[in-house]
Each structure stands twice: as C-alpha cells, then as structure tokens.
Amino acid sequence: MPGDVDHRARCVSGGTILQLALDGLATSGIYALVGLGVQVAYAGSRVIHLGLGDAAIFGAIAGAALAEGGVPAPLAAVVALLVAGLLSALMERLLVRPAAGRVALAAAALVAGGTVLRQAVSALFTHAAYAFPVVGGTWRIGGGVLQVSDAVTAGVAVVGAAALGVVLVRTPLGAALRVTAGGAEAAESIGVDTRRVRALAFAAAGVLAGLACLLAAGRVAAAPATGVAIGLKGLCAAAAAGFGSPLLVCLGAALIGGVEVAATFVLGGGGEAVTYAVALGALAVGWGMRR
C-alpha cells in the first residue's frame, strides 16, 4: 500500500527517507487497524476472520462511490463504516455461528463468503477502482514529497487504535469481550451473552477494517481485490503479535508495513512478494511462539 514513490530515482536523500518513513507509518497504520479488527473478532470467537478484508472493502468502495456521487465525505464515511460493520456481523451470523465451534470450517466459509462479496461489489460498483476524497496536498522537504493524506492516515490510525484500547479496557463491552476470550462457558456462567458479544466483536472488526480500507482508498484508489490483501496483511500483524496486546499488534503492523514500503522502494513490483514472505514468517513465528 505504499504511496507515490518514484522508483526511478535512487538518490536516497534525507527527505526521501522522511517520505518513506511517513509512507511506512501510514501503511502500518492501515494494517494495524485491520489487525486490531482481526484480534477483536478472534477474542470473541476464536475464529480467524478471513473474510474481513472483503467486508471492509465493500464498505469502503460503497462510501467512495457515494462521495464520488456528491454525498458529503463525512456522511459517506459513516455509511462506509456502517456497511462494513454490518457485513462483518452478517458473516458472523451466517458463516461463523452455524459452524458451531469448528474454527477451520468457519475460516473456510469466511473465505467463500468473501469471494461472493468480492464478486458482488464488482457487479454493484462497476469502476475498476474507487478513490475516497481526503485532505490533499503535499509538503516538500529536502528531496522528499510528503503526502498530507499519509499524515492523516497515520493520525487516524493512531486515534482509532487508542480508542479501541479505551473501549477494551474501560467499557462493559470490553470487559465482556475479555471474559469471553478467556472461555465462552465461563463467560456464560457469569451471565455474559456470548452470542451478542461475538456479533458485536465482528461488527467492531468490520468498522475498524472499514476505516482502514477507507484510509487506503484515500491514498490509492481501491479495487475489490484490494480487500483480500489488506485483510491478510492485517491478520498477519495480529498473528505476529500472537494475538497479544493491541500495542504488539501495532508493532506487528509496523514490521509488515515497513517491509512493504522499503521492499517496494527497492524492488518495485517484487516488493509485494517480499512483504508476503515476511508476513508469512511473522505469522508462523509469532503465532507458533504463543503455543
């Protein structure tokens, strides 16, 4: 998800490094939001939300299409987040709950559901890609070009992550989620409605990932297939942290986002493969260490 970097220019000035750093920060912020969403869904259900990226990109493209059609951007953003949250909650109801605790079956069903969603968004929104209008403009520092949208993305991601942290630690919903994560039976024995918590967790995951996709669409126009990539890299960020604390998820996202920006700067198109390789390793090592 790196922004505009001129790969022909290999003169790495201080400004270029600053540009790459901001690019990396924004990219990491996007993956952190998705990773936190995956983590919230996982905490509520022990299911890996492999359809999250598709639900989120559906909402983001819907929001971007509304904005392109003249709807005020803030209103379009709210609609985007609502759609993403609703679709994610629907996936929980239709694909996860019927799996009755079979987490591998639920994961496979979520992938299949994501495929259907992806085809539906392609049919409903016929442009190849949609851009969401955010604050434009650039700052030129040294040899680097800093995008205002990158700064906005990074800032919103930090605020979003902090807000989630507050919700998890300070609110009854957060407490219910933490109790459910410790064991559904134990949670039910003290009166927690785990079904409701699970549905809310998936909805919250959809909103977080929808926000991430909206921010991504503000940097580079988003196509339906973008959702899978963003969703899986966010998942790897959460898995690299062993589904630990939100801060660790953000660090995992920083690793993947940083590698993506650096690898794309150095290798161009090959950077994506390097990023996936690192994400794969992070998932295997981070999650493996947790066991």
Next chain:
Amino acid sequence: MTRISAGRWWLGVLVAAALVAALAPAWLGDADLGDVTVALTRGALAAAAAVALAVGRPSLAVAGLGGVAGYASGYAAMHGWAVPVAMLAGIGLAVLASLVLGLLGARLGAAAFVALTLVAALAGGALVDALPDTLGGATGLQPVPPFSVPLLGGDTLAFGPAGTLHVALLLVTAAVVVCALVLLALPGARWRAIGGDAERSRDAGLRPLRGTLAALAVSGALAGLGGVFAVHATGVATPSVFSADAAVLPLLAAMVAARGGVAAAALVGAGTAAVGLRVLPALGWTGPPGAEALATGVLAVVALLVLPGLRGRAWAVLRRRDGDVAADSAGDEVAAEPGAALRRHGGDAAADGAGGDVAAEPGTALRRQGGDVAADSTRPAQPPGEATTWPDIRPAGAPAALLVRDFAVVPEPGAAPLSRVDMAVPAGTVQGLVGPNGAGKSTALRGIAAHLRRAADPSVRLDPGGRAVLLPQAGGGWPSCTVDETLRLAARAGGLHGRAADAAAAEWSGALDLGDAGGLLCEDLAHGTRRRVEMARVMLLRPVLLLCDEPLAGLDGADRALVLDCLRAAAAAGMTLVVAEHDRASLARIATATTELRRLDLEPPAATEPAPA
C-alpha cells in the same frame, strides 16, 4: 457406519464415476473435454486437501501447490523438456513447497494453519505477478505444450483433448484410490491419529511432525498431479490459481466429504467444479456472482448446513439403519422405549448428548457425566472374587522410581504456581495425588510428563529412566481411528511389531471387553467404552511410569473395578503409577502412599502421608 466403511463405499462410487467420465468424448466436443479435464483436476486438488485434513492440516494452499506444479511444468515443457519429465519436476516442486508449508506451520493449530496457507497462496500469486512476462507474469504462461510422450527414435506421441482426458482420468483416479487405501490402512490410521489428537500421538511416540510431513508430501503430490494436467490440458498457466477464490473449493470439498474420505472429496471437488464450469453456464447463469463462485458458495452453504449437525443427526440415522445406533449431539432428543437398544455393540447402549432425553429399561445402570448419559444394560459387572486375567502388562524397561522435588505446578510459563509437589515414588508402586479443584493435579501430571520428555528439570527425575505416559482425563483412543486401529498403533508404539503387535492389541481388546466395538471410531463411543479403550492404549505403550489423570471419572461400578484391577496389576508387574483422583476411597484400595496438593493461595505447602491401612 464408520469412517472406514464409508470410505470403502465411496471408493466404489469414484471408480464408477471415472468409468462414466471416460465415455465423455462420445458426446462432448474438444472444447468441452478441456473443461471436463479441468474439473477432474479440481477433484485431485480436493483429494489432496482431504489427505492434509486427515492429518489435521486444513489447507487453503492446495490450489496454489497445483499452480506451482503447473507453472514449473509448463515453463520446463516450453523450454524443450519432455512433457512427462516436466510434469514430474512440477510435481516434485509441489511436494517440496508442501513440505515447507508443513514445517512453517509445525507449531500452529488447525485454524492458524488455514490462515497460514491462505497467506502462502497469495504470496505465490504475488511472486508470479512479479515475474517478467516471459516467465508467466501477470498475464499467465502460454502456450504450454499439450500432453505428449516422447518415443524411442525421436518421435513423440501427442494426445488430443480426449486422450489427455483419458490419461488424466487414469492417473488421477489411480492416485486417489491409492491415497484412499493408504488412509484406510494402518499408515493412514497413524495420520488420522496425529490429526485427531496430536498431543496423545506425541506422548505415544508416533512422531507427529514426521507423520504430518509424510501426509503433506502425499497431499502435495496429488495437488501437483492436478496442477500439471490442468495446465497441459488448457495450454495456459494463470495466476488465478493463487487467489482466494481458487483456494477454498478443495478444502470445502474435503470438509463436506468428511467420513467419505479422499474418494468422496475427489468426487465432491470434481462435481462442484463441473457445475461451475459447465452446468451453470449451460443453464444460462452469467452472474454475478460468477458460475464458479456460485458453485463454491453453494458448497460452503452445504458444508455449514451439514457438518455441524453431522454427528447428531445424519450419522445417527445411518447408524440406526445399521442397527448400530447412537445420537451424539447437543439438543438431540432420543427417547427409547423400555427395552429398546440405543446403541448396541457388544452390549453397549448409549445416547450421548447434552439435553438428550434417555429412557432406559428398569435395572440398567445409568451413567451421567456433564450432561452425557449412557445406559449400559448388558455388560455385566464382574462377579465378586473373579479376577480378570490380564495380558502381558510388564513395562518395556527396568522398573523405575519417580523423584519429584519441590516442583512448581504452573498452568503456563511465567504464571504464579498453583501448588508445589514433593514426592518419591518407588518403582512398582502406586502414588495417589489428591487435592481440591484448582490445586493443579492435572497440571502437575502434564508438567511432570513434559519435564520428563524434555529432561529439562532436575527437580523431576525418573531413575533409571524409561518411557513415561500420561493417561489424560478426557477422551480415549484417537478420535478419528477405530478401536482396533488405536490398539494396533499403540502396540507398535510400545515396541511390538507385525503379528505380535496385532496379537497384543487383540488380547487387550478382549481383556477390556472391547471386541465388539473394534470397528467403531473412538469419537463415536460412549464415555465408559472410550475410557476402557484409553486404558488399553496406555497399557499397550508399556510405560515404566504411568501418570493417570482421574481414571475413574464418569465410570460405573463395573468399569471402576476393572480399571482399578488393571492399575493394581500394572503396579504388580513393575510399572510405577501416579494416580490423580477425587475418589479417595477407591484410591486407597490401590495406592501405597498419597500426596495431597494444597492451593498455595489458600493453604500451607504440600505434605506426603502414607495411605491409611
């Protein structure tokens, strides 16, 4: 109806379907035959996913592995390699990639492995996208030469669409049949044991990693076979095989096939692909979603509708039809008339299910544990004074003493200790381990077993050494194996071979009254039967130290007496035992001494006392 009998039945259906497909050229044109071949290769991918699933590795990378094989084979064939050699090279590469995935995910659970394999598939797609166009790139690799075989003298035998279909049909069907037969036999039982319960497998010395890698190599080869034929039949290798869309069909087909095993998975996979490629377009479906996505989505819905209720409903019906009845599911209602058999195999009648209503004949013993109810109406209690004759129960090693010094019982690394254990257990004796819930009895036994396995801590020592085995509190046998398979595997893990192992398994089966349940899957057994299987399993492993976690929990009088007698006989034969148990009276009948665990947050440290006379 067990996994075994279902698998054999589906093998016959597969061969019949292959014979019908072989007639396809009689009524289909060349262009249609290509689609049939592609559908067939999707069947191979589904079979590959079923093999991986059997060993507990649900994989979304199977289509990607086929893609790796297809790209490699296509590229090699385009650069002058003989097509069969190029295909073999491609299949070899798929095997290698499958092994790498197996190693990467060695420490991951099933759900995590699903995620890992999906990321791996997309990584493959990113890698292909980054290739220059001459190597396939984003546009795909083409034109890939059709299937052909070089002949002596420099000639080449070229195959048209019909010939390619027939060769693919022959090879894929043969490969699937061989894999299905392997999975139904003892090597496959080993894989199913690992997939069903990796911890028990590790404890029994089945080497889960080795078994997993062997199964994944077979899975990779099947996927590769499908991948290379798909590419040579269509003449193009496309990056779409690395997408999430392509990834999900094989796994869903394998899941839906469930107990039908590899053969059923191949049929479901090929059938779903044929619906997406030919049937829906022929019916005029243009989407969205696309025909293939729709077929896959319907398969997902079928999986969600059928699988979670499978054990409780569909299979119970099949068992009833077989005269072998069980209902195991939350919410199932089983009302039996007085005298009706709920489940009969060797006299066991059982209905397991939270919320299930069970009415049993007056006079039958009802066992109830955590919502599970089992009625054991015909297995008589052992007459007083009549001792069971136990098979050879001697441990495979010199009798050993267990020394545990100030061992901290911790639920997970870094956590505060629940309690501390101090005990010296002489060889060939039974040490009781008692304490309130939460004191860490189970955790202590697991911790001692783990420390002995790793030889990591001088505070836990087995002198002079030997195998220590844990008898876990829950379950019994390997869930996806039959009772006979469980016992035969255990006998081999205990150091016996061939007929001697089978004979020992048969002896234990008879001693613990398991003979008539031999062909049933362990996961389908009633609690008491399952615990007897577990007792036979651990005894066949012939440990010098047996750590028993509540071996009497949930058992009725007859089974309790049998288990206690077995443990006493094991100790008399030289086995050292530590038995954690809530039932102090029963424990006192076999224990030489008892250690009481006390919760550190509530009471003073532990003390060891001799058992009351």
